[in-house]
Amino acid sequence: MINTIIFDLGAVLIDWNPHYLYKKLFTEEIQMLHFLQNICTPAWNEEQDGGRPLQEATDLLVNQYPEHAQNIRHFYGRWEEMLGGAIEGTVDIFKELKEKDTYRFYALTNWSAETFPIARQRFEFLSWFDGIVVSGTEKNRKPFASFYQLLLDRYAIKPQHALFIDDNLRNIQAAEQLGIQTVHFLSPVQLRETLTEKGIL
Numbered sequence: 330m331i332n333t334i335i336f337d338l339g340a341v342l343i344d345w346n347p348h349y350l351y352k353k354l355f356t357e358e359i360q361m362l363h364f365l366q367n368i369c370t371p372a373w374n375e376e377q378d379g380g381r382p383l384q385e386a387t388d389l390l391v392n393q394y395p396e397h398a399q400n401i402r403h404f405y406g407r408w409e410e411m412l413g414g415a416i417e418g419t420v421d422i423f424k425e426l427k428e429k430d431t432y433r434f435y436a437l438t439n440w441s442a443e444t445f446p447i448a449r450q451r452f453e454f455l456s457w458f459d460g461i462v463v464s465g466t467e468k469n470r471k472p473f474a475s476f477y478q479l480l481l482d483r484y485a486i487k488p489q490h491a492l493f494i495d496d497n498l499r500n501i502q503a504a505e506q507l508g509i510q511t512v513h514f515l516s517p518v519q520l521r522e523t524l525t526e527k528g529i530l
Contacts, residue, residue: 331529333486337495338438341514342420343452344413354400368394369404378439380468408444418517420454425530427457436461437480439470460484472503
């Protein structure tokens with residue numbers, strides 16, 4: 330029986346994409362994609378999610394790629410422009426579940442501790458959670474088992490009674506290894522159908 334629902338945030342409840350910013354900075358899409366795949370890479374960004382300071386991360390790349398210094402600095406200097414808004418279909422589902430007054434709600438997110446306050450200020454629904462565990466604050470992140478365990482221990486969550494929703498299959502598989510039930514998020518429509526099938530919604 331599910332009594333706890335754990336949401337990922339990025340690409341599930343919040344639309345975040347570096348393309349929103351870098352489409353303004355590059356005239357050619359192929360140049361933008363090359364920059365984001367080879368310089369300001371997802372792996373580099375994950376280190377900030379894991380607690381590396383933004384200035385240290387920026388300096389590291391500027392030293393490696395001085396010819397791209399300005400665009401590297403924009404990654405965090407204009408980070409807020411990467412926020413596309415709430416994913417309203419998922420927020421609607423969250424609201425419906427919240428109104429049932431049946432479940433506890435937590436967020437487990439890979440997010441820099443330095444940029445997360447911007448999201449907290451912008452998205453009112455973040456106040457609906459009973460707790461939020463931010464990777465950058467904890468200096469730990471998905472898919473490491475210790476990060477999930479931190480959430481379980483902190484809020485006395487039994488894994489067999491929890492449902493975890495994430496768009497990243499790697500993170501879903503890590504949760505399943507700990508005995509947490511999961512939904513691999515593809516869209517709000519798919520999530521609604523899956524939760525309805527499970528008798529949760």
